[in-house]
Amino acid sequence: MVEATGANTHTKRALEELRQRILSGAFPGGTRLFEVALAEDLQVSRTPVREAMSRLTEEGLLERARNGGFLVRSFDFADVLDAIELRGVLEGTAARLAAERGVTEARMKDFREIVRRLDTCFGAGPEDVDFDGYAELNGQYHLALAALPGSATLEREIARATRLPFASPSAFLPDRRQLSAFRRSLGLAQDQHHQILQAIVRREGARAEALAREHACAARRNVEYIFANDIDVAQAVPALALVGQGSRPED
Amino acid sequence: MVEATGANTHTKRALEELRQRILSGAFPGGTRLFEVALAEDLQVSRTPVREAMSRLTEEGLLERARNGGFLVRSFDFADVLDAIELRGVLEGTAARLAAERGVTEARMKDFREIVRRLDTCFGAGPEDVDFDGYAELNGQYHLALAALPGSATLEREIARATRLPFASPSAFLPDRRQLSAFRRSLGLAQDQHHQILQAIVRREGARAEALAREHACAARRNVEYIFANDIDVAQAVPALALVGQGSRPED
DNA sequence: AATCGACAAATTGCATACATATGGCGGCTT
DNA sequence: AAGCCGCCATATGTATGCAATTTGTCGATT
Secondary structure (H helix, E strand, C coil): CCCCCCCCCHHHHHHHHHHHHHHCCCCCCCCEECHHHHHHHHCCCHHHHHHHHHHHHHCCCEEECECECEEECCECHHHHHHHHHHHHHHHHHHHHHHHHHCCCHHHHHHHHHHHHHHHCCECCCCCCECHHHHHHHHHHHHHHHHHCCCCHHHHHHHHHHCCCHHHCCCCCCCCCCCCHHHHHHHHHHHHHHHHHHHHHHCCCHHHHHHHHHHHHHHHHHHHHHHHHCCCCHHHHCHHHCCECHHHCCCC | CCCCCCCCCHHHHHHHHHHHHHHCCCCCCCCEECHHHHHHHHCCCHHHHHHHHHHHHHCCCEEECECECEEECCECHHHHHHHHHHHHHHHHHHHHHHHHHCCCHHHHHHHHHHHHHHHCCECCCCCCECHHHHHHHHHHHHHHHHHCCCCHHHHHHHHHHCCCHHHCCCCCCCCCCCCHHHHHHHHHHHHHHHHHHHHHHCCCHHHHHHHHHHHHHHHHHHHHHHHHCCCCHHHHCHHHCCECHHHCCCC
16 A cells, blocks of 8 residues: 555655655664654654554664664664675575576566667767666666576565665666776676676576676775775765764775 | 563564464465454454564565555465575575684684584484484574674574574474484584584685585475475474465476 | 446554553662 | 662553545446
């Protein structure tokens, strides 16, 4: 009711508003959210606020406090890196299982088409990149990869593990404001997209897994670059708004 | 409030009763659960029933239906195998990261102690095994393994992925009613416990990962054994009560 | 037989009031 | 100064009634 039908319920409103606030970093990690205050603020009764907070717990943005109530989860730099590592492991598993078990014609056709369209995001010049198109198709690529082996269990787990902003495959893609060396990584990433496809087609499970893992490591490099260059994190990378400011790496 | 303090709330009661029913296979997969009927049945109001169902969704036993309400999730044989595969991958990752990153003294001491105590479950004769002790310590071993790298993200994800009964490391351990060939696998498993420890100590990440994955595959062998021998599943393996009866493998 | 519309029943969404539990603060004692 | 206790304010747990939505049934029409 809240989402599937698009019905405009109070719970849905509260859920979307709270999610947006959390994702924008409006609540420091560890903040306790109080039903009554939020109900007033959002102008609904406690019931939809509770429901919304319960759902945000499912989404991984809140956790339940020990004597009832909800806390905003806190994340640090290590969580970001581990989330990226985990995504690599899970997507690597999807690639391996796809290679080992085979892929249906329909899914392979879809996957190939996405890779082909990703190619069209690159023009003649090294700076000639359709960033928006790439970001959209990159998201599609990763969803399709997760679905390739036809395992609902794995697909579900990948969806869960990549739900938080900084865990998403699209979290650290460069855009037009960023340095060109940073942007050139897109071309390398697209090459990896191709290689993963090839490894799967050739039934090379270990290779597919290794490639997909390395592919996810690009996100780690991008994160490290951002922190190493003291870039204003919240400004440059919305995905990191959730991450505590005191948790930057020291090197 | 529901769990941390042990307070005896209606929500807690409803949660435990519904969980137990679901885990015992009382509701076929896909069954819709109705608030009003359950509230009457459990003799509480709708509010704690809703809360309990929301939590069971977090636990992975229910899913939200499209226009509100909740459905009991259904699982088939492939889900069992994929859950085992996923556990192997995640525990393998824990082993690898432990080897790569190192382990604190406290955690390593704890881990060694568990392995040592697992050894004491085996007596002089091949049939002389303390099954209950083994099962208890096996669970501890796997929890400790998940915690070794000191990554809250990974530990949390492993906990989630192993939450369902058939995904648990202890799901398919043999007990005293089962065949001796089946039981002998415990000795092999314990050898693997040792080898994983050794690989971590030696900083052999790839080896640790491969061993932990293979270790998880024992569960797959056990499942396949159960099905291949037409054993009454619900009777022999409570962990499989959740799995649909029409989804047995055909080979 | 299939489809559509109307209506009733059932279910979920929600608000509100009351009950219960928790946490913080102040005062007192050691 | 530290610890303990009591009190009160606040937050959560819960029940219940009403509103809104969804589902199912039945009859009419093609």
